[in-house]
Amino acid sequence: MPSLLTMQAPCTESSEENVHHTLSLVIPLYNEEGNVLALVDAVQAALQDSPWPWQLILVDDGSHDGTRRRLQEVTARFPGQICAVLLRRNFGQTAAMQAGIDMASGSIIVTMDGDLQNNPQDIPRMVKRLLDEDLDLLAGWRQNRQDHVWLRKVPSWIANCLIARVTGIRLHDYGCSLKVFRASVIKGVRLYGEMHRFIPTWLATRTAAERIREEPVSHFPRLHGKSKYGLSRTIRVVLDLIAMSFFMRFRARPGHFFGWIGLLCGLSGTAAMIYLAYLKIVCAEQIGNRPLLVLGAILLLTGVQFICTGIVTEMLMRTYYEASDSRIYVIQKILGGPADGAPAKAGLAEERNVP
Structure with missing residues (x-):
């Protein structure tokens, strides 16, 4: 499997315009042993004809099942293109996502969940629209959700209403992790708490609101593992929403x-x-x-x-x-190294324990 720097884009009409763009796909994982192999295969199938060179960054957020063993298998199968970041303990989805974004080297960064409920086949279409319409963020909109009504739909609906009401940024689905960003914009935002839900709002402080759009995407029922979402997360979202509202209005004053x-x-x-x-x-x-x-x-x-x-x-x-850049996570080990073929850039060896 070619590396991010060496893989050549197919010759298409849009290749000349977008040839300088590269993709970094960031996927946080927590106790997703049953989904890892199928997830990697789905990403490979979706991006095999991609006109943009790409890398896959899998972030294990302190899993205690066999997720890390599966990550060792896939990084061995696809050396140079898949990077597995193993966090020392469970820091939460937001911190895991931030770790992957920090590792990403592509000019376009894609995030999605690792539970196979998002469809990697939506990625090329979303990236193309982001580039064609010159957007900074294209957020997924799950129009036909396949979740349990009371367990995930209700908390998500409550959170979406609260976020839209407080922030004024109107999107249908803040909770969809499938999003496409320009790296130059998202890397200027630091995430913490449950802030991955508020990424569109944070980006609105750094770019024009008209450069943020949403795109209908597919959604599948979970086949393996257990959902990490529930009513308790709504409470944490409310608390983070209060903090975010304060920072949006008074961050600099x-x-x-x-x-x-x-x-x-x-x-x-x-x-x-x-x-x-x-x-x-x-x-x-x-x-x-x-x-x-x-x-x-x-x-x-x-x-x-x-x-x-x-x-x-x-x-x-x-x-x-x-102050200098601070981290909200601690990396224990990195498998496979950066997928751009330039480990020295990130200061990482092929496999290295990180204190």
């Missing part, structure tokens, strides 16, 4: 968020104190036993605390923007 709260509390406390001072000095009333005195003092102190918190967050944000 968090002091404004805390400052407004602090000023509101401070002004309210000041007004209460001025009123009490008027009663004490002008009206000669006793104010020591008034609840308003306690409330005014609390509001003043709260206002000072929020303003100080805003100053601290401004300092932290400056440190964040100036």
